[in-house]
Amino acid sequence: MTDFRREKILVGGDWIQADAGGRIEVTNPATGAVIGTVPDAGAAETARAVAAAEAAFGPWRALTAAERATHLRRLAQAILDHREALAELLTEEQGKPLAEARGEVGMSAAYIQWFAEEARRVYGEVIPSPWPDRRLLVTRQPVGVVAAITPWNFPSSMLARKIGPALAAGCTVVAKPASQTPFSGLAWGVLGEMAGLPAGVLNIVTGSARAIGGELTANPSVRKITFTGSTPVGKVLLAQAAGTVKKMSMELGGNAPFLVFDDADLDRAVEGAIAAKFRNAGQTCVCTNRFYAQAGIHDEFVKRLAAATAALKVGPGAQDGSEIGPLIDAAAVAKTEEMVADATAKGGRIVTGGRRHTAGAGFYEPTVIADATDAMTFAREEIFGPVAPVFRFETEEEAIRRANATEYGLACYFYTSDLGRAFRVSEALDYGIVGVNEGLVTTEVAPFGGVKESGFGSEGSHHGMQDYLTLKYTAMGGLGR
Numbered sequence: 001m002t003d004f005r006r007e008k009i010l011v012g013g014d015w016i017q018a019d020a021g022g023r024i025e026v027t028n029p030a031t032g033a034v035i036g037t038v039p040d041a042g043a044a045e046t047a048r049a050v051a052a053a054e055a056a057f058g059p060w061r062a063l064t065a066a067e068r069a070t071h072l073r074r075l076a077q078a079i080l081d082h083r084e085a086l087a088e089l090l091t092e093e094q095g096k097p098l099a100e101a102r103g104e105v106g107m108s109a110a111y112i113q114w115f116a117e118e119a120r121r122v123y124g125e126v127i128p129s130p131w132p133d134r135r136l137l138v139t140r141q142p143v144g145v146v147a148a149i150t151p152w153n154f155p156s157s158m159l160a161r162k163i164g165p166a167l168a169a170g171c172t173v174v175a176k177p178a179s180q181t182p183f184s185g186l187a188w189g190v191l192g193e194m195a196g197l198p199a200g201v202l203n204i205v206t207g208s209a210r211a212i213g214g215e216l217t218a219n220p221s222v223r224k225i226t227f228t229g230s231t232p233v234g235k236v237l238l239a240q241a242a243g244t245v246k247k248m249s250m251e252l253g254g255n256a257p258f259l260v261f262d263d264a265d266l267d268r269a270v271e272g273a274i275a276a277k278f279r280n281a282g283q284t285c286v287c288t289n290r291f292y293a294q295a296g297i298h299d300e301f302v303k304r305l306a307a308a309t310a311a312l313k314v315g316p317g318a319q320d321g322s323e324i325g326p327l328i329d330a331a332a333v334a335k336t337e338e339m340v341a342d343a344t345a346k347g348g349r350i351v352t353g354g355r356r357h358t359a360g361a362g363f364y365e366p367t368v369i370a371d372a373t374d375a376m377t378f379a380r381e382e383i384f385g386p387v388a389p390v391f392r393f394e395t396e397e398e399a400i401r402r403a404n405a406t407e408y409g410l411a412c413y414f415y416t417s418d419l420g421r422a423f424r425v426s427e428a429l430d431y432g433i434v435g436v437n438e439g440l441v442t443t444e445v446a447p448f449g450g451v452k453e454s455g456f457g458s459e460g461s462h463h464g465m466q467d468y469l470t471l472k473y474t475a476m477g478g479l480g481r
């Protein structure tokens, strides 16, 4: 079986160490054991990766769309051929249950396959000319060298959502995965070799985020930055990239509300609540952060949600049957504890969970807290852990107002059996993604992106290509003589 655990970075087709020899340890969050090391590279190695991507850009964009699509189909097939090995490596470094890791790897292949198809639909336009001797053409061209910076919570599929459209459009890529989960990122280099990607088309560097990010945002050869991660880091990158006016797309933090109206199908709402809250132990940007239950069903919803939450199986991701794995690191467990303590100090009532789990230092019990109020920290801040606060509300207007009372605008969810309410509330909620009677909505065929301080740009769908293309208007004149 192919060993995807590469302990080198990929620059211009060569697997190399960091210039100064520095290394970063990678740990298994379920056990705390060191599972390997990767290079602690910095600006110099990144500059060489950008130069390699620049050199590869011309020949790569010169391929026909069909030729690039063929490479991408091979890449998607390589992922599927090695799904189990990739999933096991992902679980080992990130912690999520193996079933979820398999799902993430499958989603990576789906994004690459989708953009293999989109590669051949980068259409242009011919505009009716106001001049008899000119023809007006609009074409879409690849933006150039792309820098992709990704988080630890979906270390494979977050790269797929960037590498896929970038390569499909004719761009070349320098990727920086999160230091907590570098192996799933470096695995893309191995997969690219299997797919026959030419040297320099895909480069992957690990190391000092600040040094690598500093080079990627300042280097004029980088024409676009696509970032998925926290809003504070997104703001740093936006400021740093302003100096060279780069094209930017930002997939940032969230604070998802989940509204349950009196007329909801409660069984369906609880099923959706578990899916929307506890995937990846609550460590996703689209996880519900605030549950709002209308007064008429509030107590029954809390009761059923707590029962379903208490039934979730906590354990190492590699253990059969585990549904809730460890949090990414000790700081994440401590932050979760602080949020729960803050809530209980302010009147929150723990209905189930509310403490570390006996499975190990990295584990926290899936938790439901009732009597939540807007004074509690998790009303404003992303929990990024397995804690479900439940707020009570009276009217539809109140629910919409409170759901929108955040600087974030990524995902939201609500459950109702009333068709008129479904349209009214969906249109009134200020978010990029709305789940109506559904708690799991992510798919490669639909645009994924936020508004407000959850960022801008869309990933997936046919819209996902636009961020990697520029429009060119050509006036073809002198045709009258």
Ligand SMILES: NC(=O)C1=CN([C@@H]2O[C@H](COP(=O)(O)OP(=O)(O)OC[C@H]3O[C@@H](n4cnc5c(N)ncnc54)[C@H](O)[C@@H]3O)[C@@H](O)[C@H]2O)C=CC1
Binding pocket: 149, 150, 151, 152, 153, 154, 176, 177, 178, 179, 209, 210, 212, 213, 214, 228, 229, 230, 231, 233, 234, 236, 237, 250, 251, 252, 253, 254, 284, 285, 382, 384, 410, 450, 454
């Ligand atoms: N909108 C979306 O689709 C998603 C958003 N997120 C958000 O990401 C956060 C959790 O992921 P984390 O990896 O902890 O986020 P993070 O923002 O700390 O790190 C994300 C990436 O940025 C890098 N980074 C950090 N500081 C940097 C700097 N100064 N210059 C360049 N790169 C830098 C990190 O090494 C990592 O690769 C949460 O806020 C979550 O909501 C996570 C996944 C998806």
Ligand SMILES: O=C(O)[C@H](O)CS(=O)(=O)O
Binding pocket: 153, 154, 158, 283, 284, 285, 286, 287, 442, 448
């Ligand atoms: O939160 C994330 O990192 C992902 O965007 C969640 S999803 O795309 O897998 O829904």
